[in-house]
């Protein structure tokens with residue numbers, strides 16, 4: 001078992017090096033500074049030894065989807081490793097807003113007025129202000145979270161005006177069967193219109209394309225950690 005664990009660990013370190021290399025190459029090919037792209041290692045449903053392997057290989061920025069799962073592992077890891085930056089990239093229920101604010105450095109899935117109000121209230125109460133991205137449903141899929149592109153103006157006015165929230169960027173999860181290039185271009189257009197600097201888009205299968213079209217934050221899971229185990233929640 002120990003050997004198996006070590007093999008998994010060296011695989012993670014190699015994968016991470018390869019993803020970083022590709023990010024640099026994609027940025028350079030697009031005439032961009034590689035330092036303008038942030039790699040978020042999405043560790044949802046991954047076993048602890050693979051996460052530790054990534055930490056030991058120097059990765060410090062991680063993404064999680066579930067508040068409970070993140071709460072079960074990251075406080076202990078933060079005690080052992082300094083400089084960890086944790087992003088929530090999964091849907092956030094309003095009744096978990098307080099826990100999310102306590103746990104995460106960045107919340108990428110701000111997507112509706114009720115949640116915005118709850119986050120604003122809790123941030124004031126806790127005196128803690130995680131960075132915020134607004135999730136946009138660029139594919140306008142009815143079952144998917146995110147603000148419809150046509151409703152973004154109004155939603156941002158609520159967040160920035162009435163609630164005094166600082167929004168750093170936009171995040172999207174494009175439909176699986178569609179070209180990430182179009183969705184990145186749309187997200188970039190929306191971000192420019194609203195003076196937002198950051199674009200979180202691109203996953204294991206398409207992060208290089210997303211970088212070509214302007215992504216500043218790519219969220220990569222399986223290309224680093226390997227296949228996920230079924231959700232344990």
Ligand SMILES: *Cc1c(COP(=O)(O)O)cnc(C)c1O
Nearest residue numbers: 042089203204219220221222223
């Ligand atoms: C799981 C997940 C990712 C990573 O997906 P991979 O295909 O494993 O790279 C990125 N973003 C979000 C929102 C996710 O849920």
